[in-house]
Amino acid sequence: MTTTGERAAALDREDPLMPFRSRFLAVPEVLAYLDGNSLGRPLDRTPDRMAGFVRDQWGARLIRGWDEGWMEAPVRVGDELGRIALGAAPGQVVVGDSTSVLLYKAVRAALALDRGRTEIVFAAADFPTDRFVLQGIAAETGAVLVPLPAPHDGGVTSEQVAAAAGPRTAVVVLSHIAYRSAAITDVRAVTAAAHEAGAMVVWDLSHSVGALPLALDAWRVDLAVGCTYKYLNGGPGSPAFLYARADLLPRLEQPIQGWMGADRPFEMGERYAPDAGVRRFLSGTPSIVAMQPVLDMLGLLDEVGLTAVRAKSEQLTRFVIERFDAELAALGVRLASPRDDRLRGSHVTLDHPAFESMLPALHRRGVIPDFRRPDGLRIGLSPLSTSFAEVDAGLDAVVEELRFRV
Amino acid sequence: MTTTGERAAALDREDPLMPFRSRFLAVPEVLAYLDGNSLGRPLDRTPDRMAGFVRDQWGARLIRGWDEGWMEAPVRVGDELGRIALGAAPGQVVVGDSTSVLLYKAVRAALALDRGRTEIVFAAADFPTDRFVLQGIAAETGAVLVPLPAPHDGGVTSEQVAAAAGPRTAVVVLSHIAYRSAAITDVRAVTAAAHEAGAMVVWDLSHSVGALPLALDAWRVDLAVGCTYKYLNGGPGSPAFLYARADLLPRLEQPIQGWMGADRPFEMGERYAPDAGVRRFLSGTPSIVAMQPVLDMLGLLDEVGLTAVRAKSEQLTRFVIERFDAELAALGVRLASPRDDRLRGSHVTLDHPAFESMLPALHRRGVIPDFRRPDGLRIGLSPLSTSFAEVDAGLDAVVEELRFRV
Numbered sequence: 001m002t003t004t005g006e007r008a009a010a011l012d013r014e015d016p017l018m019p020f021r022s023r024f025l026a027v028p029e030v031l032a033y034l035d036g037n038s039l040g041r042p043l044d045r046t047p048d049r050m051a052g053f054v055r056d057q058w059g060a061r062l063i064r065g066w067d068e069g070w071m072e073a074p075v076r077v078g079d080e081l082g083r084i085a086l087g088a089a090p091g092q093v094v095v096g097d098s099t100s101v102l103l104y105k106a107v108r109a110a111l112a113l114d115r116g117r118t119e120i121v122f123a124a125a126d127f128p129t130d131r132f133v134l135q136g137i138a139a140e141t142g143a144v145l146v147p148l149p150a151p152h153d154g155g156v157t158s159e160q161v162a163a164a165a166g167p168r169t170a171v172v173v174l175s176h177i178a179y180r181s182a183a184i185t186d187v188r189a190v191t192a193a194a195h196e197a198g199a200m201v202v203w204d205l206s207h208s209v210g211a212l213p214l215a216l217d218a219w220r221v222d223l224a225v226g227c228t229y230k231y232l233n234g235g236p237g238s239p240a241f242l243y244a245r246a247d248l249l250p251r252l253e254q255p256i257q258g259w260m261g262a263d264r265p266f267e268m269g270e271r272y273a274p275d276a277g278v279r280r281f282l283s284g285t286p287s288i289v290a291m292q293p294v295l296d297m298l299g300l301l302d303e304v305g306l307t308a309v310r311a312k313s314e315q316l317t318r319f320v321i322e323r324f325d326a327e328l329a330a331l332g333v334r335l336a337s338p339r340d341d342r343l344r345g346s347h348v349t350l351d352h353p354a355f356e357s358m359l360p361a362l363h364r365r366g367v368i369p370d371f372r373r374p375d376g377l378r379i380g381l382s383p384l385s386t387s388f389a390e391v392d393a394g395l396d397a398v399v400e401e402l403r404f405r406v
Numbered sequence: 407m408t409t410t411g412e413r414a415a416a417l418d419r420e421d422p423l424m425p426f427r428s429r430f431l432a433v434p435e436v437l438a439y440l441d442g443n444s445l446g447r448p449l450d451r452t453p454d455r456m457a458g459f460v461r462d463q464w465g466a467r468l469i470r471g472w473d474e475g476w477m478e479a480p481v482r483v484g485d486e487l488g489r490i491a492l493g494a495a496p497g498q499v500v501v502g503d504s505t506s507v508l509l510y511k512a513v514r515a516a517l518a519l520d521r522g523r524t525e526i527v528f529a530a531a532d533f534p535t536d537r538f539v540l541q542g543i544a545a546e547t548g549a550v551l552v553p554l555p556a557p558h559d560g561g562v563t564s565e566q567v568a569a570a571a572g573p574r575t576a577v578v579v580l581s582h583i584a585y586r587s588a589a590i591t592d593v594r595a596v597t598a599a600a601h602e603a604g605a606m607v608v609w610d611l612s613h614s615v616g617a618l619p620l621a622l623d624a625w626r627v628d629l630a631v632g633c634t635y636k637y638l639n640g641g642p643g644s645p646a647f648l649y650a651r652a653d654l655l656p657r658l659e660q661p662i663q664g665w666m667g668a669d670r671p672f673e674m675g676e677r678y679a680p681d682a683g684v685r686r687f688l689s690g691t692p693s694i695v696a697m698q699p700v701l702d703m704l705g706l707l708d709e710v711g712l713t714a715v716r717a718k719s720e721q722l723t724r725f726v727i728e729r730f731d732a733e734l735a736a737l738g739v740r741l742a743s744p745r746d747d748r749l750r751g752s753h754v755t756l757d758h759p760a761f762e763s764m765l766p767a768l769h770r771r772g773v774i775p776d777f778r779r780p781d782g783l784r785i786g787l788s789p790l791s792t793s794f795a796e797v798d799a800g801l802d803a804v805v806e807e808l809r810f811r812v
Contacts, residue, residue, distance in 0.1 A: 027468070256542060
C-alpha cells in the first residue's frame with residue numbers, strides 16, 4: 001500500500017461517518033465515484049421506495065392520493081428540506097419545477113417589487129444557466145445586467161457587491177458556491193451589502209445544499225433556489241426548490257400563474273389569486289414520483305447532521321489538496337479551488353490541458369470524476385457516500401494516466 | 407345479475423382489448439376506478455421499472471447516464487409520443503416541465519412572432535389553469551384576452567373562432583377536449599379558421615392524448631401542450647409535453663432560457679443561443695426518473711393502436727349514457743356531455759346536486775369517480791384499464807346512493 005493509501009485507510013478508520021457509506025447503493029465496478037457534486041448516488045433503500053410508491057401509493061390510492069398528502073407534498077418536503085438543510089422555518093420552501101424555472105420566477109418576482117429599480121447584479125463566472133435565465137429576463141423586461149468580474153480566487157465579496165449595487169439595483173443574483181472553483185461566497189455579508197443598497201438577493205444554492213449547514217433565515221436571505229440532485233441525491237433531474245422569506249412572501253408575484261399556485265386550487269375560480277404562502281411559486285402539477293428519492297437523503301442528513309457532514313467534506317477536499325501538493329503540482333496541474341478550508345465547498349477543481357483526453361481511460365479504470373471545459377477536472381466529494389480510500393484510488397489513477405502524458 | 411350487468415358482461419366478453427386490462431396493477435378493494443381521466447393507473451410492470459431504473463441506470467451508470475441516453479430522453483420520449491399518440495413526425499415533441507409551464511412558454515413564443523398582433527382568443531369555460539396562465543401573460547405583456555363564450559353543448563366551433571379572430575389576433579388557445587363536458591373541438595377546422603385570420607393556435611391536449619388518435623402534423627397545428635398523467639399513465643405530476651411544428655420551430659423563442667434548451671449545453675458559452683430543434687422549449691434539467699412510467703403506457707398503446715382504443719372509449723361512454731337514459735335521468739340527473747359519439751371524449755359528466763354529498767359513500771364502496779364543483783360527477787373511462795363490468799358496478803352504486811337521497 002502506498003503512503004497515501006495508508007493515510008486514506010487511517011482517515012477512513014477514524015471517520016465517524018464511515019458507517020453511513022453503506023446506506024448508498026454499492027456499484028462494484030466503480031472504483032471511485034468523484035462526481036457526487038453533479039449527480040449524487042441513490043441510497044440503497046431508494047429502489048424499494050420507488051417501487052413501493054408506485055404500488056402502494058399511486059397504484060392503490062389512485063386519485064385519492066392527492067387528498068391524502070400529495071397536494072401538500074411540495075410544501076411538506078420543502079419544510080423538511082428547510083429544517084434539515086436550509087436553516088429555514090416552515091412555510092418558506094416549496095419543491096417543484098427545475099432550478100432554471102424557479103430562478104426565472106424568483107428573479108421576476110424580485111424585479112416586480114419595485115419598478116423603479118431595473119438593474120440585476122450577477123457574477124460573470126456563474127453557472128451558464130443562471131446567466132442565460134438573466135439574459136432572457138433582461139431581454140423581455142428591459143432590465144439591465146450588471147456583471148461582477150470573477151474574483152481571482154474565492155467567491156464574490158461583499159465589497160464587490162457594495163460597489164456595484166446602488167439605487168437602481170433591483171436584485172443581486174449569485175451562487176453560494178461557485179460551480180467551477182468551489183469558492184464559497186459569504187451569504188450573510190453579501191446579503192447585507194445588497195440590502196444596504198435597497199436591493200433584493202436571489203441565491204443559487206445548487207452546489208452547497210446538503211454539503212454544509214445553511215442558515216437562510218438568520219442570514220436574512222430574500223429568495224433562494226437550488227437543485228436536489230447533487231448533494232441531496234434526488235436522482236437525475238429531480239425537482240428543484242425555492243425559498244422565499246416569510247415576511248416578503250405576500251408581496252412576491254411570479255408570472256407563471258397555474259392552478260397549483262392558486263389560492264384555492266379546487267375552486268377553479270374565474271380569476272387567478274395566488275396562494276397566501278410559498279405555494280404561489282408553483283404553477284402546474286409537480287412530479288410526486290420524482291420527489292420520493294430525496295426523502296431518503298433528507299432522512300439520512302437529519303440523522304447525521306450537516307455540521308458533521310461539513311467536517312468530513314473539509315477533510316476530503318483537504319486530502320485532495322495534500323495529494324495535489326505532493327504529486328500533481330509537479331506534473332503541471334494547477335489548483336483552481338481555494339486553499340483555505342473555510343472558503344472551499346465540497347469539490348476541488350484541478351486544471352491540466354491533458355485531462356480531457358484522459359477521461360476515457362479514467363472511466364475504463366472505474367474512476368468517474370467530473371470535467372468542465374476547457375481543462376478542469378472537478379473532484380466532487382459527496383461526504384456521506386465517499387471514502388478517503390476511494391478518493392485516494394481515484395487520484396492514483398489520475399496521477400498514473402497523467403504520467404503517461406507529460 | 408342485473409340486466410345491465412349481463413349486458414356489461416357480454417360487452418367485456420366481446421371486447422378485443424379486455425386481455426390488456428391485466429397489464430395494469432390490480433387493486434382488489436377498488437371496485438370501480440372511474441377517474442383514469444384525472445390520474446391513470448400504473449401498469450403492473452411499472453414498479454419494477456422504477457426500482458430497476460434507480461438500481462441499474464441512476465445507481466450503476468451514475469453521471470455517465472447523461473452521455474448514455476438521458477440527455478436525449480426529452481426528445482427521444484417526445485418522438486415516441488409523437489409517433490404513437492400525436493401524429494407527429496420526429497423532432498417536434500419534447501417532454502419536461504409541467505403543462506402550465508409549457509403552455510406559458512408556447513403562448514409567449516406565439517405572441518413573440520408578430521408584435522403587431524396582441525390579442526389572445528381563448529374559451530371562457532376552459533380548464534382554470536389555462537385561463538390563469540393567459541391572465542398572467544396578459545398582465546405582463548399587455549396582450550388582450552378575448553374570451554369565447556362556452557357553447558351550450560359541443561366544443562368551440564370554427565365559426566366561433568372565425569368570428570373572433572382577426573388582424574389583431576396573435577394566438578388562439580383552446581382545449582381539444584373540454585375538461586368538464588368532454589366535448590371535442592374539431593382541431594383541424596379551428597386551426598384552419600385561426601390560420602385564415604393569420605393567427606397561431608396552441609392546443610391543450612391534456613384530455614385527449616392517449617384516448618383517441620391525433621394527427622397534429624396533418625391538422626397543421628402550430629403548437630400544442632398536454633399532460634402525461636391522465637390517459638398516458640405517467641403517474642402523479644409526471645412531466646408534460648410540447649409539440650411545435652417543424653417549419654415554425656426556428657422562429658419560436660420562449661423566455662425561460664436555461665442550459666437544457668441551449669444550442670450546445672456543455673459549451674457553457676457566454677450568450678444563450680437556443681437549440682435548433684424542439685429542445686429550445688426546455689429550460690432546466692427535466693426529471694428522467696419521472697419520465698419512466700409513461701414508457702410503459704406508450705409501449706402498450708403502440709401494441710394496441712389508438713384506433714382500437716378510441717373504439718372502446720366510445721363504447722364505454724355510450725354504455726354510461728345508456729344507463730343514464732334508462733335510470734339516472736328519472737332520478738333528476740342531467741347529462742352534461744355530448745350524446746353524439748363523435749363529439750364526446752373519454753369521460754361522461756353527469757350533474758346532480760346530491761353528488762357532492764355522495765362521494766364519501768361511493769369511496770367506501772370502492773367506487774372512485776371524479777367530481778367537479780358544483781355538481782358534476784365525471785365518469786372517466788380510461789379504455790385499456792376499464793371494463794364494462796367495472797363501469798356497471800360503479801353506476802349501480804351511484805344509482806343506489808342517489809335513491810337514498812332523492
